Amino acid sequence: FSSDGNPSKMPPIENDTGRNELKSRIQGLIDSNQVMVFSKSYCPYCVKVKDLFKELNVKCNVVELDLIEDGPNYQDLLLEMTGQKTVPNVFINKTHIGGCDKTMQAHKDGVLQQLLESGDNEAYEYDLIVIGGGSGGLACSKEAAMLGKKVMVLDYVVPTPKGTTWGLGGTCVNVGCIPKKLMHQTALLGTAMQDARKFGWEFNETVKHNWETMTTAVNNYIGSLNWGYRVALRDKNVNYVNSYAEFIEPHKIKATNKRKKETFHTAAKFVIATGERPRYLGIPGDKEYCITSDDLFSLPYCPGKTLVIGASYVALECGGFLAGIGLDVTVMVRSILLRGFDQDMANRAGEHMEEHGVKFIRKFVPVKVEELEAGTPGRLKVTAKSTETDEIIEGEYNTVLIAVGRDACTDKIGLDKAGVKVNPKNGKIPVNDEEQTNVPHIYAVGDILEGKWELTPVAIQAGKLLARRLYGGSTVKCDYINVPTTVFTPLEYGSCGLSEERAIELYGQDNIDVYHSLFWPLEFTVPGRDNNRCYSKIICNKLDSERVIGFHYLGPNAGEVTQGFGAAIKCGVTKEQLSTTIGIHPTCAEVKQCSVTSEVFF
Structure with a gap:
């Protein structure tokens, strides 16, 4: 000011x-x-x-x-x-x-x-129709309505092969961030109870976890969020319709509700925010007998002995909290962990999981899943083949969770009739720096964008800013660079900026410095666990005053720690500025200020 x-x-x-x-x-x-x-x-x-x-x-x-x-x-x-x-x-x-x-x-x-009265004779029913009621779609629709526009939101959840469905709010609220974090917290509480005895707490040895109690509590909370979103749309005069939308013309959609009743609507502008759904394997038995993260969080029974197929953040997070509540968990990995993330950090997170009871089957892919016994849970046989040899292995599990990636929900919404171009390989929609597709009046936000982050806060930011540009005169665009994120593995991994591999690729090995540190959180010392397992590093550009271009942290409360460093990196922080910042003691975050040494472990 x-x-x-x-x-x-x-x-x-x-x-x-x-x-x-x-x-x-x-x-x-x-x-x-x-x-x-x-x-x-x-x-x-x-x-x-x-x-x-x-x-x-x-x-x-x-x-x-x-x-x-x-x-x-x-x-x-x-x-x-x-x-x-x-x-x-x-x-x-x-x-x-x-x-x-x-x-x-x-x-x-x-x-x-x-x-x-002299305007064009062609009038549209709405100023804006948003297809998709997830984080990005809701943010955009509410902001547009606040700016005086007549807005409709259409949202419809196609049931999973297991019949699972959910309410308004999209993946994050219903089958993603929210239940994942709450179940991760459930596992952390189990670890805290083990630690508590070392701090003098005495309690009965028969402490056990109840899956049904947890899922009921989690889904009751999610239900309150679903209702809150509906109320917020109503309060802002956004017309919410629980129907499946597909284009039939560039300015016209068909909306089909669960009773197959069809209605038709027109708008001057559209925003596509349909999100993604879990990818299946395309092998015998996958849709018949396996579940995905879309099913897991509301599963009405404890999954028992579980095979997690995949090495994505969803796979490791789900495998981590299932093991944390005491289940027998195996993760089957085709190649590497956490593709796209710093591989040093990814492997450290995986090693910690292995040390705490999660088994890994590496360089194998499943070829079929068979049911040995029906039940809740039942008993399944998984046959898998090596990616390097002709070796075949078999294993029996109660539950098989597929987490091999996600596909954009763009193939059945009539984009061809609207003229919107889509990447045929992955269903993603290419947009310009204002989230505009090749069709000028059609925009897209969220996970379906080509080459953008698949993160809830990114979708929310992009949706709000899009509405402000369209209707509020703003020129501010969503910044997709240096977005902080956290993988909620048992030992959490937070990052912002470039991985070490990507930094070397962009700047060359000789032009970057990596400052790193192993540390032992104070709260882990009395229980005597995970000594020298927590780790952090910053990656600096030597050609630009050692400006920080990558931050990586493996330890407790990674999201809380990483958020602050995300702001610092956005402001262009250098290694010297971090080194001269006085830390808060005793915390894990202070490791960046008092324990950083160039290119050697401290």
Whole structure:
């Protein structure tokens, strides 16, 4: 903020590209709104004009130039486009009206009503239809509604082969982040109970875990979130429809509910936010007898002896908490753990799991799953083949959990009828830096985007910012660089920025420094566990003042630790700045300040 209390002004746009981009955005707002008012929130003349349209029961789109960073640049370009420097600056059906006096005079003369009725004959039912009620879709729809738009959200969960379905909110709330973290916490509490005896707590030895109690509590909480999302949409006047949407024309969709009743809806703009679902193996018995993470969190019985197929973060997280509540868990890995993550860190997380009872079958893939005995759980036989030799192995398990990746839900929503291009290999949708597809009025956010992060906070941020750009005059785009994330394995792994492999690939081995440290959290010392298993490292660019380009942490509370380092990296922190920052003692986070030594273990 400036000294007069107003938002800090953005510097003038100096290049033609920036000017043309902003001018195009302004023109887009004018073209896509019946009434467009460029205003300032404190201006009494602006208030007078907005009140007039309210009295006329005419919806107007308002951009408050004093509340957006680019406000002064907007005003400069509006002057260039209209010859008017002051606010309000009013447009009706693409026609420039002028300021307050001219708008009031036009109303008095009857010209205003004529202009309001002179718009295009083609009118859409909605300003925006969002397909998908997950994190990104809900964020975008609520923000658009808050900006005065008429919005519909369609969300429909296709049941899994096991018949599992869930409520509004998408993967994260129902079958992802929320239940995963709560069940991870369940396992941590089991470890804490073991530690407690070392701290003097005395209790009966017959402590055991009850799966049904846990799943009931977790799903009751999820149910409250589902209801909360519905209430939030209602409060913001977003029309929520529990139907499956598919395009039949570029501006028209068909919505089919669970009773197969069809309705049809049109919109000026669309946002696709359909998310992903777990991938199956395509082998005999996978859909008949196996489950995925879509089924696990609401499974009505304890899964018993479990084989987890896959090495994704979903595989390791689920395998970790199942082992943590005392189950016999085996993870079958085709090649490497946590593809795309730093491999040093991934292997350390895997080694810790192995030390704590999780068995790994490496370089094998399943070829068929057979049912030996039906039940809850039943008994299954898995046949697997080596990826390197002709060796065949067999094993018996109560439950087989498939976690080999996820596929974008884009193949059955009529994108071809809308003209939207999709990567045929993975179903992902390519977009530009404003989440716009090749069809100008259709956008996409979340996990279905080509080459973007598959993370809930990213989808939420992208959805909100998209709505603000479309309807609020904002120019802020989602920043997909240096996004912090955490894998909730038993020993949690947090990261932000580049992996060591990627840093070497981009900058060369000789141009990076890696500072790393093994440490023993204080809370682990009294129980005497996991000595020298926690580990952290930062990767620095020697060619740029040792700026931190990668942060990696393996230890307790990784998400809480990584979040702060994520902010620091976004601000361009250097190794020297980290070294001179005084740590909070005793914590795990202080390891970056007091225990970092270049290229050797400390």
